[in-house]
Amino acid sequence: MFDHRVYNFAAGPAAMPEEVLKIAQAEMLNYKGTGMSVMEMSHRSAAFENIINETKNDLKTLMNIPDDYEIMFVQGGGSTQFAMIPLNLMTKYKRAFFLKTGQWAKKAISEAKIYGEAEVVASSEEAVFTYIPQTTRADYKGDADYAYICYNNTIYGTHFTPGKLPDVDVPLVTDISSCILGEKIDVTKFGLLFAGAQKNLGPAGVTVVIMKKDLIGNAMDITPTMLNYKTHADNNSMYNTPPTYGIYMLGLVLKWVASQGGVDALEAVNRKKAALLYECLDNSKLFKGTVVPEDRSLMNVPFVCPTDELNNKFIAEATEAGLMELKGHRTVGGMRASIYNATPYEGVQTLVNFMEDFEKKNI
């Protein structure tokens, strides 16, 4: 039981900026003189239309999204995108390229196989996904409708750097759920980018899709209306009732990101936060990072102690100290610290201090 806010290192749903939660709290019963909560507001009301339009525009500005991209807010998380992408894009050659870099890429591959051929061009599965494979143009053989990557692998703590992106002529599709707004991403390199909100954007239940407009409109006949991007593009994400409160929270987070100086400023902080933690791991005789240095994520940092007993002891003592949700994914074991935008530098510093103390007592 805590009477204060903890440091929350959960992978998602994840920590949100305290300033954002305080605004939501203040506006809960009466949003800007409307006499009602955003939760109670018709999605067709002027007040909500304003919220959704501002949110779109703020994202466009923060991510430098060109005019020939559509921004959509949909439901169902990444797992629904795994079906929407082939249903909407795997339409000419019925074939797509995939880089298998983790569990979420694997799920995208399985789902694509329902609708066509999923060609795995490279994989790091043999090394428990501890690195991002380097591919060259020659690796992408034959026709395909698109190439798919998971930009930042939440579970395994790897991320793509620009030099490792597929060098292909087909549209690139990417899952940026765990790195959106945490580092600069060149939208123009991609045909479609998507992100579940619950890591770096806001609460679970909203998925952001950024899609080149000329890719919209070719869905397969069997596509459910709600899984056709055209439905959402044509209706400003309001074909039916969107997750209004989630979009409002996402909008508040975007305004907070802008107030912090935008993505460049946050990336600079994120690089410092990650450097602090990786340096601690690299200097430690007890803790060990699991990812090769060149592919290390800025957002998700998995690490292990030499024994499960020590891992469990560390997690238990950290939890007691208010350093929460440090248990790693079962396929990696050990610990994982997710240090998204909302985790302040002091949060990482507190974790590192705690790790150093723990090391002294347990080595």
Add this chain to the structure above:
Amino acid sequence: MFDHRVYNFAAGPAAMPEEVLKIAQAEMLNYKGTGMSVMEMSHRSAAFENIINETKNDLKTLMNIPDDYEIMFVQGGGSTQFAMIPLNLMTKYKRAFFLKTGQWAKKAISEAKIYGEAEVVASSEEAVFTYIPQTTRADYKGDADYAYICYNNTIYGTHFTPGKLPDVDVPLVTDISSCILGEKIDVTKFGLLFAGAQKNLGPAGVTVVIMKKDLIGNAMDITPTMLNYKTHADNNSMYNTPPTYGIYMLGLVLKWVASQGGVDALEAVNRKKAALLYECLDNSKLFKGTVVPEDRSLMNVPFVCPTDELNNKFIAEATEAGLMELKGHRTVGGMRASIYNATPYEGVQTLVNFMEDFEKKNI
């Protein structure tokens, strides 16, 4: 600009109990000593597992849901259900019966046609859906996988009474989005019931599905994993990250419903609220209800003045008086007052007083 809470007659998203919003407000930064908001909480945490399990159990109790039914929380609203239902159920005869009683039934019909044959058994479209057609057993001809109805038609203000339910041997499927918990519904009469939360249950972005367990598991091969009920049934609605905050809010609403005495007690209040408003309409020389008396909804009450000029004047003056969102759907015109569980009797009384005043001044 209001410095107080208004009466909100929106059809959905709609008014929520003020008590519920106050709890959400108080718990926004620290839920029950966890040191974090529910929004920030891992869906795999003990605290959230407790929330989702309590919410399921509370719904089971409030609606008297038998053990052989699964309760699921999914995303995508009713419009996604329109695809999930045929994808999961239209599997043997590739054919289903429909009663066309409004726009949402029509959308369900169109979507079902993607996957099979949608047989419209009866329709009230010729009378702008102002009544519920009476059918008999003989009207349902040939084999079908299920029969579909929209129990309460939000736009047109009609609802099914038990005597008008289809008399069929196939599973009955029903959209109860706008009447769930507002009146007693005998779950055992149905194979599947679903409700978008944003009318009587909580915020937009969560859909409740109540489904007979023996109907789960026969989805078509082309079904996206997230649109297969089995995915959600097998994973306690947590195959992927569910809309955690929406489920929490829904849980708070259920506890509020219980505190009011449950569905029977709320139905009694709802009958009084509806009677007050319908009596006003029936006695008025200016306002006129649009629905035949025997099929009138307890939840959505459409009415009109003799001219559009008067309709617009009424809506404008009501809005100024803090009686919000009374504009009717464009296909009906005039006004509509949605008086869900969260609208107190005094809200309806205030509206009726305002209508009587308006009538005096404008007749």
